[in-house]
Amino acid sequence: MVAKEAIPLLTPHRIGRFELSHRVVLAPLTRCRSYANVPQPHAAAYYSQRATKGGLLIAEATGVSATAQGYPETPGIWTQQQVDAWKPIVDAVHRKGALFFCQIWHVGRVSTNDFQPDGQAPISSTDKQITPDAESGMVYSKPRQLQTDEIPLIVDDFRRAARNAVEAGFDGVEIHGAHGYLLEQFMKDSSNDRTDEYGGSLENRCRFAVEVIDAIVHEIGADRVGIRLSPFVDYMDCFDSDPHALGMYMVQQLNKHQGFVYCHMVEPRMAIVDGRRQIPHGLLPFRKAFNGTFIAAGGYDREEGNKVVADGYADLVAYGRIFLANPDLPKRFELDSPLNKYDRNTFYTQDPVVPPFGSYLIGGGGFSCYNFYEHVVDERMCILDAGYNHIF
Numbered sequence: 037m038v039a040k041e042a043i044p045l046l047t048p049h050r051i052g053r054f055e056l057s058h059r060v061v062l063a064p065l066t067r068c069r070s071y072a073n074v075p076q077p078h079a080a081a082y083y084s085q086r087a088t089k090g091g092l093l094i095a096e097a098t099g100v101s102a103t104a105q106g107y108p109e110t111p112g113i114w115t116q117q118q119v120d121a122w123k124p125i126v127d128a129v130h131r132k133g134a135l136f137f138c139q140i141w142h143v144g145r146v147s148t149n150d151f152q153p154d155g156q157a158p159i160s161s162t163d164k165q166i167t168p169d170a171e172s173g174m175v176y177s178k179p180r181q182l183q184t185d186e187i188p189l190i191v192d193d194f195r196r197a198a199r200n201a202v203e204a205g206f207d208g209v210e211i212h213g214a215h216g217y218l219l220e221q222f223m224k225d226s227s228n229d230r231t232d233e234y235g236g237s238l239e240n241r242c243r244f245a246v247e248v249i250d251a252i253v254h255e256i257g258a259d260r261v262g263i264r265l266s267p268f269v270d271y272m273d274c275f276d277s278d279p280h281a282l283g284m285y286m287v288q289q290l291n292k293h294q295g296f297v298y299c300h301m302v303e304p305r306m307a308i309v310d311g312r313r314q315i316p317h318g319l320l321p322f323r324k325a326f327n328g329t330f331i332a333a334g335g336y337d338r339e340e341g342n343k344v345v346a347d348g349y350a351d352l353v354a355y356g357r358i359f360l361a362n363p364d365l366p367k368r369f370e371l372d373s374p375l376n377k378y379d380r381n382t383f384y385t386q387d388p389v390v391p392p393f394g395s396y397l398i399g400g401g402g403f404s405c406y407n408f409y410e411h412v413v414d415e416r417m418c419i420l421d422a423g424y425n426h427i428f
């Protein structure tokens with residue numbers, strides 16, 4: 037008998053006070069199906085399908101307040117109704133034995149007046165508008181620069197959202213400090229033109245994010261807090277002239293909190309090398325500097341994920357699009373079975389019900405055609421092909 041080789045992604049890892057059985061993390065994925073900002077029962081099926089015993093799931097970006105929204109039908113966690121709606125979803129994930137962190141966010145200027153209470157201007161670090169996108173025709177509204185004395189109120193919204201997440205049953209929160217949203221609008225020098233103590237120097241630009249981190253750690257304990265950062269990403273006109281210094285400064289701030297659970301970083305934009313998309317693997321200095329669990333994300337597949345775990349480049353790897361299309365991703369990695377292709381057309385569709393594809397009906401008796409089952413029959417076929425005999 038040939039001894040089975042250990043698959044690096046499927047080895048256990050201790051994350052703070054939690055014990056993970058594998059390192060395949062569900063990345064936060066906005067799905068735009070939380071009507072009127074209230075999470076819906078179908079999310080319990082969606083998340084629990086991706087939950088495994090000892091796995092870690094990160095919920096989609098979830099608004100901290102009424103001004104935090106910028107996309108249709110995204111969930112919130114600032115009202116009691118929203119907290120109560122999250123509870124059965126979190127329970128469903130816990131019943132499968134997985135950990136569940138809630139990503140909490142504020143979009144800042146990535147919004148329009150239509151999303152804002154009373155049609156007001158979106159708030160930001162700046163009153164500079166995001167350059168309208170000629171290709172998509174998307175125009176974000178001109179934001180209003182927050183006054184210095186308003187900033188503690190937003191910090192408090194984050195603090196309350198974290199408390200609410202714990203009340204909803206989440207194991208912790210991931211602060212959304214990435215992708216050009218409010219925290220990054222302050223952090224990066226392309227979008228921070230302030231002259232008060234929240235602008236100018238690196239320390240000043242990071243002050244708002246650091247205050248949010250400190251407030252949340254104080255509220256729910258460092259052992260329930262992680263953060264997502266993307267110093268190299270230039271999404272939504274948010275870029276920095278020295279992303280390396282920015283990332284290092286933020287990691288140093290996280291290290292001040294003993295037991296801060298994780299730092300989740302998004303890779304720089306992928307490059308094409310020899311005709312193949314390559315992950316830049318630009319996060320090593322931050323991984324080395326950070327004291328807690330380090331999660332890498334952005335373009336990973338099975339091979340690259342195993343490689344970075346084996347090399348000690350990351351403790352965990354977060355998967356977005358392929359986890360969306362393959363709810364049983366850890367099992368597929370174990371079997372090295374083929375993956376379903378993701379379907380961009382359904383990433384953000386508000387209706388979780390899509391017409392069934394022809395092939396879905398063949399042998400698919402009893403299956404619902406709900407989109408939140410994302411390729412479920414297809415998936416069953418692949419699993420059976422791989423000799424794995426369990427179906428949900």
Ligand SMILES: Cc1cc2nc3c(=O)[nH]c(=O)nc-3n(C[C@H](O)[C@H](O)[C@H](O)COP(=O)(O)O)c2cc1C
Nearest residue numbers: 063064065066096097333334335336355356357383
């Ligand atoms: C449909 C979709 C929704 C996303 N929503 C979020 C989100 O809510 N929060 C976030 O930080 N990133 C979000 N992302 C980015 C993903 O978390 C991830 O970083 C990205 O897809 C790259 O990883 P991948 O190559 O494994 O897909 C989203 C990506 C997609 C495709």
